[in-house]
Amino acid sequence: MSNQTYLSDDLPLDDPIWTNFKSDPSLDVDSFSKYPSAKIDLDLDNDDLYSDNFWTDFESYDNPSTEAPLDRRNHDVFLSFRGEDTRASFISHLSASLQNAGITVFKDDQSLQRGDLISISLMKAIDNSKISIIVFSKNYADSQWCLQELVQVMNCQRSVGQIVLPVFYDVDPSEVRRQTGVFGKAFQNLLNRIAQEEKSLVFKWGNDVLWGNGIRVGNKDMVLKWRHALHQAGALAGFVVLNSRNESEDIKDIVEKVTHLLDKKDLFLADHPVGVESRVQDMIQLLNTPLSNDVQLLGMWGMGGIGKTTIAKSIYNKVGRNFEGRCFLANIREVWEQDVGPMYLQERILYDILKETTTKIQNIESGKSALMERLCHKRVLLVLDDVNKLDQLNALCGSRKWFGSGSRIIITTRDKQIIRGNRVNQVYIMREMDESESVELFSWHSFKKAGPREDFAEISKNVVEYCGGLPLALEVLGSYLFDRPVTEWNCVLEKLKRIPNDQVQRKLKISYDGLNDDIERDIFLDIAIFFIGMDRNDVVHILNGCGLFAEIGISVLVERSLVTVDNKNKLGMHDLLRDMGREIVRDKSPKELEKRSRLWFHEDVLDVLLNHTGTKAVEGLTLKLPGLGAQRFSTKAFKKMKKLRLLQLSGVKLDGDFKYLSRNLSWLCWKGFPLTCIPSKFYQRNLVSIELENSNIKLVWKEMQRMENLKILNLSHSHYLRQTPDFSNMPNLEKLILKDCPRLSEISHTIGHLHKVLLINLKDCISLSNLPRTIYTLKSLKNLILSGCLKIDKLEEDIEQMESLTTLIADNTAITEVPFSLARSTSIGYISLCGYKGSAREVFPSIIQSWMSPTNKLSSLVQTPAGMSSLVSFDASKSSSRSLSSISEVLRKVLSLFVECGSELELSRDAILDALSAATSKELESTATSTTSQVSIAKTSTLIECCGQVHISATKSSLRSLLFRMGMNCHAADVLKESILQNMTVDAFDACLIPGDNYPNWLTFSSKGSSVIFTVPQVKGHNLKTMMCFVYSSSPDNITSDGLKNVLVINHTKTTIQLYKKEAFSSFKNEDWQKVLSNMEPGDKVEIVVVFGNDFIVLNTAVYLIYDEPIEETLEQCHSPDKFFVVDSGDENESAAQRISLQVEPAYHFKQKRRKLV
16 A cells, blocks of 8 residues: 655645644644644554554653552563564463463563553553563564564663563574674665655655654664664573574573562472461561661571571562562571682672672672672662571671661571670561461371371370470471371380480581580580579579589570570470480480480489499489389499589489599489488588488588588478578578478578578478577578468568568568568568568558558658658548657658648647657757658768858858759759859858859749748749759858758648658659659649758758749749849848849859849
8 A cells, every 4th residue: 555645735834733843843643633634644564563653652652651669560571572473483482481480471462451552552561561571583673663662672771770681583692783694684674664665654845855753854863773772682691592492491491580580489488387377477567667668677586497487488478579679598507608608698699689690799898898889779678597697697787778778687597696686676586386286287297187187186296295386396207207107106206205306306406516615515415404494593503613604605595595594584495405405415425324424314324323334424413213212322333423513313312421422513402312411421512502302301411511612502391400500611602492391490590601692491490480680680681581480470670681682571470560670671672471462662551551550540651762652641630649659650760751631730730740750859859840850871862962061260160051952853953053062152241152043944942941931833834843952051060960850841732741851862763753743733832841950050941943844934923033142150240131133044144143042
């Protein structure tokens, strides 16, 4: 069909179409359709679904969109090909293989929705594909359609980083680059055809000749674009399929490459991923933190075989495609040890995330730089599996700055030290499978279904219990027992008691082999065989006595998931790890029992003891025999065990000389010890722990050795023990446990020599009637247990000397009164005594109330140095002389008191004030509104500052100034304190100047004498933060103390009195001061009274109210501000009050604005 496009001669020159066309050469042919006088006739070559709108649509798509992220593109692969060459053969097979691999393919003859313009759909398809595969065949370049696709593909590669994968099908790549050979002939055919079409497809206007698409004839831009695109694509690495007889192999290679580039291949999890999903969801919740745009590191910690890798793989599969790149580095521990392992791992990260193979890393440091430079702008998911060294973490994930915003790094490890502190954001602790999960997983492997066969149900339960919820063991043993009869199952279980499964053993032993040294390995083996279930601190002492550094060693074992410590401080270990440790010992000498370092299996131990075959190789031995009758052995059986450190016996009797027992024993645990005393020939100087429960001991030692190393002495349930040993020979004892020794009637007074003891447990010693007074001198004692000591009826007041005592348990005793001194304890935390049980903070107020008359509402706010308190009321109007005397008794024993009166009138009742002052009437002189208390001036709080002392000439007196704070610390308080301490001056009249009001920080109230009355101001939007008091007094020169005894806060509005001894200032915490200030509300009339000793005369008192924020609002009920406050020596003729109006000044001028106390 002929091509002819022309304009009718009747189209006028001034028609707008020409003006528009000349100003916008891209105006397409369809723009002429609105003009009826313009006749346009198109007959283009129908080239592979060619569209009338091709050129217009293509030009509008010249710059592909970059708005959609890569992971949201519609298609995985766009296929560009010449249909007549490859559609029916190679392309159809390639497309099918890609789709079978789960890859979405856009193919122009299949993927276009009906009604779409072909060119628009193709341009969008290219733009929205992750990879473009260009199949260059012999006639590919003969198609304008194919070449325009190619140009668009290369644009996408340049603008959005689209991956381009060329396939050279029966053509050589060089022919494509240079447009030569058969491929070049096809391209030349297209150019010739275009040249022919130029003559027919033109617009004519004057001497100008135009292309139908609006480009001037002779402009070869499009042809140059084609050539450039061909040259670029031909230079890319791709697949060359030349005369291939086996296209299926070529297609397989292409599909594998695309799968890798798309990261389509999920990691294999397990045939039966039981329990995986719930744990994955827990992990995903941790990954989806509020700080989702930050780089987050998540640690997964747990013992070997618990499923860390499986869970990490599942997360990788589930969320990995939501990132711009992902990488799962498996078996880092193993790969790292290879010659180029570290560099290989670094290269693998770049390869998996960036899909490149060109980067070669020469050393670890250059690899770090490459990772940081190449990944810092990419949002990636990186899984580092089985990390066991910090060097690995530093080389593969050295900093969060290495990765783009929103990246997530998951680290699986058996060593908690790897993910400690701020190395990770969160740690997920792997939990073992529960019973139902364990049964299901085991059944899938042993019966190929979700549950066990009925006739195997019971024995399956036994196997599952042995596995302890460890997926590795459940899978291995389940597969091993598959299709075996019950008799073999039973045989396997019996064998497992002696020898663990080798496959499980090898997996678990990795953590043991990875320990730092033999000391840590010895600690692990000792715990596995002897110390599971024991107190960690006890084990530390015992192993330290063996020359092992147990404190750090046990910490390492816990970090490596080899040992656990529960909330009761008991050591634990998974049964399979225990068996692994025992197998390590057995495997070193499987045939010769006597050459094993530790003996625990009772048949093996019996063999060695009965045959006297023990050797110096034996370091530990445990033998626990059941039954009432003890089995006898000769002490000579231990003669050759010179290195025996640990000895645990139960149901055993030893006959003969105890000198044969090792002199290196650190731990002796002998339940049912058969002798009435410990033999003197038994060398005990190296013993750290003696545990002789249920013994026949009557007298512990007849001839006692000095035991410097002894830390633990446990003689519990020794029903014949009558008296304790002499404690002076065990100066380092920390635990004394004498539970249930019913005949014990005497505790040696030498117990006072135990200066390091932490625990004394005398529970159920029913014959014990008293405690030696020396026990109260134990300043290190933390726990004292007397429950069930039916005859003990008294605790001495000396108990307050136990300054470290935190727990006192004395239930079911004859004690009827709580010592008053107990309320002054500075350390007590838990108490169970006289029916009171709980934390001291809760119990003490009730105990103190019991000291008072039960007939009235008397109670107190008892404030001990530990900060314990409780608020109740005292109805002063109904008080009796008996209750008032009770207050006096209480005052001697407490640090603070809160009295709630019925009316303001009762605040000044002589009876109440007399009761408050009676507590210390022999020592203090009360003012008209004060009360006193015995206090020790040994402690001086940092809240109290002695500002200065000035001698007054011609007298034997001195002027003293004192500053103290009542409330929480804040910046304004610090500024005020500094101002007072540094700027206080004394003038010629023996007066001093101190700061007055200072807006916007504090308000000042002052008065002569020892009390100040003021109304609490209303400050909108601000809260009272703290109070500071400045007191000016005089005293004889020979007085060295500051004189302060008590402070009273009297709230006339609320009719309450709060009394605080000086000692309270050293013990109160912020929350305690907050309670003090909370009783003062705006509008309350408050009086502050300071009480000093007899030899002091209080001249002036100033109170500063300090607020939490600058005071800028209007103050209500506030006094008139003064600029200076004059403090004089008491001679009214020498100094007089001077009141000057205050000018409001900025806060930083406080040093210039001072008061002279009058």
